[in-house]
Every structure is written in structure tokens, then in C-alpha cells.
Amino acid sequence: MPGFEPTHRVWQKLRANRAGLAGFALVSLYGLIALSVALGWAGQEWSLVSGERWESASSEHWFGTNQLGQDIFQRAIYSVRIAFEIGLLVALTSTLLGSVCGAISGWCADTWADDGVVFITGVLDSIPFYLFAAAVAFAFQASAWAMQIAMVATFWTTTSRLVRAEVMRLKNRDFVQSALAIGLPPHLVLLRHVLPNTGHILLAQAAMVFVAAIKTEVILSFLGLGVQDGVSWGLMLAESTQEVLVSQFNNHLAAAIPLLLLLLGFNLMIDALQDALDPRQGSA
Amino acid sequence: MAFLLRKLAHGLLLILGVTLVSFLLMVYFGPDQTYNLLGKNATAAQIQEIHQQLGYDRAFTSRYIDYLHDLFTLQLGASNSNGEKVIDLLWRSLPITLALMLPGFIIGNLLGAGLGMLAAWHRNRRLDRLISGVSATGMSISFLIIVIVLQVLLCTPQGLNLFPARGWQVTDLPSYLYYVTVPTLSLVFITLGYNTRFFRAVFVEELGREHIRTVRAFGASPAQIMGRHVLKNSLPAVLTRVLFSIPLVIVTGSLVLETFFGIPGIGKVSFDATTNGDQPVLQAVVALTAVLFVVMQTLADLAYRLADPRVA
Amino acid sequence: MNPDSPLMRIRELTVSYAVRRFPGFSQERLQAVRGVSLDLHSGRVFGLVGESGCGKTSLARAIIRLVKPDSGSVHYRDFDLSHADASRLRQARREIQYLFQDPLASLSPRRSIWQTLLEPLLHYRIGNPAGHRARVEQVLEQVDLLADILPRYPHELSGGQHQRVALARALLAEPSLIIADEPMSSLDVSVQARMLTLLRTVQKENGLAFLFISHNLAVVQQLATEVGVMYAGELVECGPVDALLHNPAHPYTRTLLDAVCKPGNAELSALPAGTPPSALHPISGCPFHNRCPHVMEHCKITHPHDNFLATATATGGKHIVRCHLWNS
Ligand SMILES: Nc1ncnc2c1ncn2[C@@H]1O[C@H](COP(=O)(O)OP(=O)(O)OP(=O)(O)O)[C@@H](O)[C@H]1O
Numbered sequence: 001m002p003g004f005e006p007t008h009r010v011w012q013k014l015r016a017n018r019a020g021l022a023g024f025a026l027v028s029l030y031g032l033i034a035l036s037v038a039l040g041w042a043g044q045e046w047s048l049v050s051g052e053r054w055e056s057a058s059s060e061h062w063f064g065t066n067q068l069g070q071d072i073f074q075r076a077i078y079s080v081r082i083a084f085e086i087g088l089l090v091a092l093t094s095t096l097l098g099s100v101c102g103a104i105s106g107w108c109a110d111t112w113a114d115d116g117v118v119f120i121t122g123v124l125d126s127i128p129f130y131l132f133a134a135a136v137a138f139a140f141q142a143s144a145w146a147m148q149i150a151m152v153a154t155f156w157t158t159t160s161r162l163v164r165a166e167v168m169r170l171k172n173r174d175f176v177q178s179a180l181a182i183g184l185p186p187h188l189v190l191l192r193h194v195l196p197n198t199g200h201i202l203l204a205q206a207a208m209v210f211v212a213a214i215k216t217e218v219i220l221s222f223l224g225l226g227v228q229d230g231v232s233w234g235l236m237l238a239e240s241t242q243e244v245l246v247s248q249f250n251n252h253l254a255a256a257i258p259l260l261l262l263l264l265g266f267n268l269m270i271d272a273l274q275d276a277l278d279p280r281q282g283s284a
Numbered sequence: 285m286a287f288l289l290r291k292l293a294h295g296l297l298l299i300l301g302v303t304l305v306s307f308l309l310m311v312y313f314g315p316d317q318t319y320n321l322l323g324k325n326a327t328a329a330q331i332q333e334i335h336q337q338l339g340y341d342r343a344f345t346s347r348y349i350d351y352l353h354d355l356f357t358l359q360l361g362a363s364n365s366n367g368e369k370v371i372d373l374l375w376r377s378l379p380i381t382l383a384l385m386l387p388g389f390i391i392g393n394l395l396g397a398g399l400g401m402l403a404a405w406h407r408n409r410r411l412d413r414l415i416s417g418v419s420a421t422g423m424s425i426s427f428l429i430i431v432i433v434l435q436v437l438l439c440t441p442q443g444l445n446l447f448p449a450r451g452w453q454v455t456d457l458p459s460y461l462y463y464v465t466v467p468t469l470s471l472v473f474i475t476l477g478y479n480t481r482f483f484r485a486v487f488v489e490e491l492g493r494e495h496i497r498t499v500r501a502f503g504a505s506p507a508q509i510m511g512r513h514v515l516k517n518s519l520p521a522v523l524t525r526v527l528f529s530i531p532l533v534i535v536t537g538s539l540v541l542e543t544f545f546g547i548p549g550i551g552k553v554s555f556d557a558t559t560n561g562d563q564p565v566l567q568a569v570v571a572l573t574a575v576l577f578v579v580m581q582t583l584a585d586l587a588y589r590l591a592d593p594r595v596a
Numbered sequence: 597m598n599p600d601s602p603l604m605r606i607r608e609l610t611v612s613y614a615v616r617r618f619p620g621f622s623q624e625r626l627q628a629v630r631g632v633s634l635d636l637h638s639g640r641v642f643g644l645v646g647e648s649g650c651g652k653t654s655l656a657r658a659i660i661r662l663v664k665p666d667s668g669s670v671h672y673r674d675f676d677l678s679h680a681d682a683s684r685l686r687q688a689r690r691e692i693q694y695l696f697q698d699p700l701a702s703l704s705p706r707r708s709i710w711q712t713l714l715e716p717l718l719h720y721r722i723g724n725p726a727g728h729r730a731r732v733e734q735v736l737e738q739v740d741l742l743a744d745i746l747p748r749y750p751h752e753l754s755g756g757q758h759q760r761v762a763l764a765r766a767l768l769a770e771p772s773l774i775i776a777d778e779p780m781s782s783l784d785v786s787v788q789a790r791m792l793t794l795l796r797t798v799q800k801e802n803g804l805a806f807l808f809i810s811h812n813l814a815v816v817q818q819l820a821t822e823v824g825v826m827y828a829g830e831l832v833e834c835g836p837v838d839a840l841l842h843n844p845a846h847p848y849t850r851t852l853l854d855a856v857c858k859p860g861n862a863e864l865s866a867l868p869a870g871t872p873p874s875a876l877h878p879i880s881g882c883p884f885h886n887r888c889p890h891v892m893e894h895c896k897i898t899h900p901h902d903n904f905l906a907t908a909t910a911t912g913g914k915h916i917v918r919c920h921l922w923n924s
């Protein structure tokens with residue numbers, strides 16, 4: 001049956017994809033680091049001035065220190081937590097918003113509710129993201145949440161559009177009609193019979209938003225529109241733009257390499273996920 | 285005809301939408317401009333006058349209509365920071381941005397198309413794996429890292445020190461090349477992963493079609509197949525993407541590149557406006573880019589329709 | 597209730613769909629069902645036949661309010677479905693079950709057979725949870741299925757099994773009327789015959805009323821006690837199966853039967869020349885006049901009304917035809 005890949009086949013394909021597994025392992029490792037920072041087990045001394053300016057790597061400061069004499073390793077580790085916080089918050093919120101709006105819009109296709117959602121997504125998609133982020137930052141002057149608001153407001157539209165198309169397709173399927181025929185109220189039909197079949201879209205889309213959020217944070221923080229106080233890979237890279245000019249690369253590498261590995265892991269994972277969920281492909 | 289009207293109506297609605305969003309964010313709910321303009325110790329009368337000027341005492345709709353009127357007659361006001369008229373500022377910086385971004389944009393797309401074609405032709409073989417792997421890695425590297433690395437390698441005494449690290453003093457072709465090379469390389473590297481992936485997907489789809497497989501079985505040369513069949517058929521998809529990505533790549537790219545290399549284009553102007561809270565400039569850039577994007581989108585839709593009558 | 601009074605009375609039911617040209621602009625209406633009236637009785641099978649696109653599915657869906665009819669009424673037992681309160685409607689929905697054309701498509705792909713079969717029991721609060729398993733197994737036996745399919749998922753079953761599961765799900769709701777919309781058209785012929793026997797047994801055993809929609813006159817003939825013929829959204833003729841098949845009154849029914857009588861033509865494929873009028877742009881007068889061999893001048897202008905034929909049959913059913921030829 002087109003469009004529905006049985007769950008056990010999906011697992012089979014996922015397990016056979018070695019690159020995907022490696023990506024998954026990498027992302028899990030980062031997840032553990034983020035968790036241990038959040039629980040207070042590591043990376044707590046990111047703001048402490050514990051050494052001289054630009055000390056080189058030593059057993060005390062694994063990655064050396066930055067311009068202010070803060071331990072770069074601690075900062076890099078703490079940034080994992082920040083990245084996960086932003087990624088998770090933005091991915092969950094925009095997936096939730098996108099799936100709810102997309103589901104309503106697809107379910108009520110061709111009504112004013114649908115027209116409204118489609119119009120709003122069209123408008124938001126027409127404003128280039130970084131300018132939108134600048135406008136939001138301007139409107140919510142210096143609010144710590146401006147970045148997250150801008151990201152969610154932009155990223156939910158793709159999810160919404162995909163979910164809308166899928167719900168419109170599913171709505172006329174007989175199994176949905178038969179659930180309606182027994183008199184199940186629409187919200188239960190959506191929840192029990194329609195949305196479970198959009199799970200693959202939501203999963204892949206959430207992962208992509210996660211990646212986009214982490215990458216965007218870096219740019220926004222560099223532009224001064226991102227993380228306001230604290231530390232993040234973006235802020236570390238922004239600091240390092242001055243440092244690399246005087247041959248101090250520790251800060252740059254300590255942010256660039258973990259960021260690269262995390263994004264690589266995520267991209268591999270997403271590719272594997274999409275391959276596995278694509279029913280047109282034979283089993284791997 | 286109905287299609288044309290529908291697309292135009294749709295475009296107009298979208299323009300209303302995007303201008304409304306920028307009006308709401310930056311004018312209506314935006315921060316109070318009074319003290320920005322008058323300084324801390326203004327008199328009550330001055331405050332009243334400026335409120336009237338800014339329209340703070342009027343109703344929402346009349347302010348929005350005024351805003352639209354000003355926007356479309358390009359009465360964009362003057363910059364808060366140096367008093368230059370916004371329209372002059374934009375006219376001065378737009379050519380710089382175009383000169384800065386276009387070479388990288390074009391080379392990035394051509395190179396992406398070439399690599400995508402190679403990968404698609406050798407689908408699932410080693411070359412494809414290599415190209416796909418490299419482009420996945422490319423997509424995983426943050427813009428900022430690419431820019432920093434290229435700057436260190438090419439523009440500083442630690443590296444080759446061939447090009448300037450910052451600035452834009454273009455007078456003739458050699459000076460243009462001198463300043464444009466590193467930003468162009470950066471843009472190419474930034475977009476290459478995405479472009480390669482996109483073109484590969486399009487060409488794989490096209491090569492998988494029945495008639496192409498037939499032609500291939502008859503032993504037509506790769507150049508013939510690619511040129512005569514694949515490229516021609518995938519043109520609409522490619523054009524759409526290129527048209528759509530112009531505003532996004534140019535805006536995003538110029539924001540980062542111009543800030544980083546200190547080049548006075550639109551991106552630098554918007555960045556400065558953001559950091560200084562220069563509302564007239566930022567507001568004009570956001571609204572005009574969004575309107576431009578909608579116009580491009582509508583044109584692309586119409587062109588698509590003209591090229592392919594099957595599309596409803 | 598009077599045993600002769602119908603279980604369901606459908607009067608002048610009209611269904612149309614809004615067809616939107618583009619968002620925010622005017623709508624056109626596509627007339628799928630026009631003024632259909634018919635009665636369904638306990639223990640009897642009403643067979644509904646007609647060409648593809650004539651509105652059979654729309655009629656069936658309007659009966660259970662999957663689409664909202666424009667006008668007309670549906671009375672189930674002694675209440676009006678269009679004005680029923682929530683609890684009444686729930687009860688009616690339980691008693692009226694629907695079998696879909698494509699049984700696989702009617703089973704939720706990510707729910708096990710057990711979850712699917714449990715849904716009506718839970719939703720209608722039938723029996724106590726302790727007894728659900730036994731009840732499900734009992735019904736599975738009725739439809740010739742083994743309990744070992746319960747943990748499986750729809751895509752792991754065969755076509756015949758899908759339709760049996762769908763039937764079991766319907767029976768679990770303890771219905772008194774089953775609406776079956778071409779329930780066998782997606783099955784292959786050998787499976788069709790077994791399914792037909794099963795449907796008949798189930799119908800007899802439970803004394804159910806059936807609205808049986810089909811392309812296949814032969815099947816209808818075997819199962820139905822009454823037959824209705826639809827054309828372009830209208831019920832042009834209906835009556836007891838013998839009367840209708842042996843003394844067809846409407847020219848359309850006659851051409852249908854002629855087509856079927858030719859060897860190798862059990863399906864309604866060999867149809868009279870011409871095409872039915874478009875549902876979006878109906879023609880004036882009788883909808884069949886452009887194809888009718890007996891067309892008269894006023895057929896093109898006035899719409900025919902229902903005529904009752906005197907040739908009543910043994911079962912006592914009424915034979916009704918919507919045609920000017922029979923105006924008295
Ligand atoms: N949801 C809908 N929206 C718009 N038009 C519809 C819709 N469903 C059906 N129609 C139209 O209504 C008419 C009747 O369709 P219906 O499905 O009731 O026919 P049918 O007799 O069941 O045909 P078949 O034998 O092919 O199943 C057709 O012209 C069809 O195109």
C-alpha cells in the first residue's frame with residue numbers, strides 16, 4: 001500500500017544503514033553531554049576566570065583559555081547544553097504549531113480556516129529569515145527570547161504545509177471515513193487515525209528544524225541577535241573572529257569541530273530516516 | 285486569463301500580508317521612537333509634536349494606510365543615525381551587494397549543477413558516494429566557520445595573505461577582483477553542498493524516466509542525453525529554485541559576508557540598522573525585500589505556467 | 597413497531613458538493629443525488645445499481661451523514677436523523693454500519709486488528725471490558741477468521757481477510773442495518789463467491805436490513821429482495837427483484853438488462869450510446885432523454901415524477917418508475 005511503510009520494515013532499513021547508525025550514535029553522545037551539563041555534572045565553570053589570557057592547552061585547561069582567561073573546554077561543553085536547549089525548544093514548538101495548524105488546515109480544506117493558515121504561511125515564507133529575525137529582535141527589544149520566537153515563527157510553516165497535504169490525502173481515505181461513520185468525534189479521529197500516519201513527516205521535520213535552529217543560532221549570535229548573555233558556539237565563534245587574526249585558534253576550533261560533528265551526525269541520521277520511510281525504495 | 289488574475293490577486297494579498305507584518309513588528313508594536321529622535325530632555329510640546337509626526341495618536345488603519353502609501357511612493361524617511369535619506373542609502377548600497385554576491389551565486393549554481401550531474405550519472409557508484417558525502421559534510425559546516433577559515437587562510441599573515449581581510453575600495457577590474465574573490469569563494473563553499481544535493485536529486489529523477497532509459501540503452505553519448513533530454517526537461521524545476529533562492533541567498537549571504545568583510549552593501553546597512561535601532565532603515569529593507577520576494581514568486585509562477593501549460 | 601413499517605425511510609434526499617474554482621471566489625454546486633426516496637426493511641436486502649458516478653456512494657454517505665444532505669429526510673425507526681440529539685445519533689450510528697469498497701483502505705494502517713475491532717465496543721460501550729475478548733472471538737468465528745490475526749496489522753492480511761475484518765467490526769456494533777458499498781469489487785472472483793455466501797448467512801442469521809450497492813447485476817439478483825436503479829443522481833426505478841428484472845419499466849433499466857443478457861457482460865459495461873449528463877451542468881427535463889430510445893417531446897422539457905405501477909408482486913413491494921411513458 002503506497003504511503004505506509006510497515007514499522008518493522010522501517011526498523012530493518014534503519015538498522016542496515018551504517019552511516020545512519022553512526023549519526024545516531026554521535027547525536028546520542030551529544031545528548032548525554034547536554035544532559036550531564038543540565039544536571040550539573042559537567043561544564044559548570046564556563047564563566048569562571050580560571051587562568052591567564054590565551055593559555056595553551058594543558059592538563060588543567062584541556063583546550064586552553066580564551067581572551068578573558070576562561071576555560072574553553074568548559075565553555076564548549078556548556079555550549080552543547082545551550083545548543084540542545086535551543087534545538088529542542090524550537091523543534092518541539094514549531095513541530096507542535098506546524099502539526100496543529102497543518103492538521104486543522106488540511107482537515108478543513110477549502111474553508112476560511114484553511115485559507116487563513118495558508119495565507120499566514122505564505123506571508124511568513126515571503127520574508128527573508130534573517131531580516132525577519134532582525135525585525136523581531138527590534139520589536140522585542142533585547143528580549144532573550146527574540147531569537148527563539150523568530151525561529152519558531154519561520155520554521156513551523158514547512159511542517160504545517162507538509163502536514164496539511166498529508167491530512168488532506170488521508171482525510172478521504174476510507175479508514176478515516178469509517179472512523180467518522182461510527183460517530184467518533186473529529187478530534188479523536190484526527191488524534192487516533194490521522195496524526196499517527198503523519199508521524200514520519202513530523203519526525204524528519206523535527207530533526208531538520210533542530211539542525212536549522214543550531215545553525216541559525218550561530219549566525220544570529222554572530223550578528224548580535226542571538227544568545228544574549230551566557231555562552232554558545234555562536235558566541236564562541238564570534239569571539240574567535242578577533243582571536244584568529246592573532247593566531248589564537250583554540251576558541252575557534254573548540255566551537256567549530258563539535259558543531260560540525262553534531263550537524264554531521266544529525267544530517268546522516270535524517271538521511272537514513274528519510275530513506276527508511278520512503279516506501280518507493282527497496283529494502284537496503 | 286483567470287489564472288493570471290488569480291495569481292495577481294494572490295500576489296497582492298501576500299504583499300498586504302508582508303507589509304502588515306513589518307508594519308506591526310516595526311512600527312505599530314515597535315519601540316517608541318520619541319526619545320531616539322529628540323534626546324533625553326525634550327519638552328512636552330516637542331514630544332507632542334513628534335507624536336503627531338509619527339502618527340502615534342492616530343488609529344491603526346489610518347497609520348497602516350499611510351505606511352503603505354509612503355512605502356509604495358518610496359518616501360522612506362531618513363536614517364536616524366546619520367540623517368541620510370533611506371532611499372539614497374539603499375540606492376548607494378544595492379549595486380555593491382549585487383556586485384559582491386552575483387559572481388558567487390552564479391558560480392555556486394554552475395558548480396553545483398556540474399557536480400550534481402556527475403553524481404547523478406554515476407548514481408550509487410563510488411563517485412556519487414564521494415560527491416554526496418562531501419556535500420553532506422558541506423551542509424554540516426556552519427557559514428561562519430567557512431568564512432573565518434577562508435579569511436585566515438587567504439587574508440591574514442598566518443595564511444597566504446593574498447587578499448584584504450576587510451573593506452571595499454573598488455575602482456577598476458583588478459581592484460574589484462581583489463576585493464570580491466574571498467567573499468565569492470565563501471559564498472560558493474557555503475552554497476555548494478545544498479546546490480549539489482538539489483541538482484543531483486533533480487537529475488536522478490529525470491534520468492530515471494522511461495524515455496531517457498531507452499535513449500541510454502540505444503547508446504547515446506552522455507553529453508547528448510544530458511544536453512538534449514535531461515537539462516531541457518529539468519529546466520522549469522531548476523529555474524524556479526534559482527529564482528526563489530535569489531532573495532534568500534543574497535539577503536542572508538550579504539548580511540553575513542558584508543558584516544564580516546566590512547563591505548558597505550545592503551547587508552551591512554541592515555546590520556548597522558539593527559545594532560543601532562535605526563527604525564526607518566530596517567523597516568524599509570524588510571518591507572521592500574519581502575515585497576520584492578513576492579513579486580519574484582508571482583513572476584516565477586507565471587513564467588512556469590507559460591512554459592508548461594499542464595500546470596494548473 | 598408495526599412489522600411492516602420500514603426500518604429506514606429516505607425521502608427526497610438531495611446531495612450536492614461545493615466545487616471551488618479558486619479560494620475566496622464563488623462556488624459551483626455539483627448535484628450528486630437528486631430527490632431519492634426509498635424504504636429499507638428489517639430482514640430484507642435492497643440492491644442499488646447504477647453506472648459509475650451516478651451518485652450511489654454519495655447517497656450511502658448522506659444516509660449516515662458522512663456528507664451533509666442539502667435537503668430531504670432520513671428517518672431511522674421513529675426518529676429523524678437530521679434532527680436527532682447526540683445520544684440518539686450515537687445509537688443510530690451504532691445500529692447502521694458501513695462496509696467500504698476497498699476493505700484494506702478502511703482499516704487504520706497503524707492499528708492492530710485487535711485495536712480496530714475493539715474500537716466499536718469501547719466507543720459504543722457494549723459489554724464489559726472483561727467480556728470483550730470472548731465477544732471478539734465469537735464474531736471472528738462467525739466471519740470465518742481465526743483469533744491469531746488479532747495482533748497483526750492490516751497490511752499483513754489478504755484481501756478476503758480484510759473484508760472479513762471489516763464485516764466483523766460492523767457486526768461487533770450489533771447493527772440492524774448494514775450499508776455495503778460495492779463490498780466485493782476489489783476481491784478476486786473466487787473470494788467474491790465465498791464472501792457473498794458469508795454476507796447472506798450473516799444477513800439471515802442476524803435478520804439484518806442491507807443496502808447493497810453494486811455494479812454487478814448478477815450479484816444483486818442473488819442477494820436482493822428489492823432493487824433500485826440509479827441514473828444521474830436519481831432513482832429512476834425501484835421495486836421487488838422479480839418485478840424489476842422480469843418486467844423492467846424504465847427504458848434505462850431495459851437497456852441495462854439487455855446489456856447484461858448478452859453473453860460475457862455481467863458488468864454494467866455495455867451501456868447505451870451517449871453519456872450521462874454532467875453532474876455539474878444538468879440537462880432539462882428527464883436526465884435520460886438524450887439516450888432514451890422512446891424519447892418524446894415533453895421529456896426534454898418537464899421532469900418526470902414517480903409513477904406507481906399496478907403490477908404488485910407476491911412480496912407486496914411497490915414498483916415505482918420515474919418516467920413519462922408511465923404517466924397515467
Ligand atoms: N467529495 C466530493 N466532492 C466533489 N464531488 C464529488 C465528491 N464525491 C463525489 N463527487 C462527484 O459526485 C458524483 C457522484 O459520485 P459518487 O461517488 O456518489 O458515484 P458512485 O455512483 O458511487 O460511483 P462509483 O460507482 O464509481 O463508485 C460524481 O460526479 C463525483 O465526481
Ligand SMILES: [Mg+2]
Pocket residue numbers: 652653654777
Ligand atoms: Mg462509489
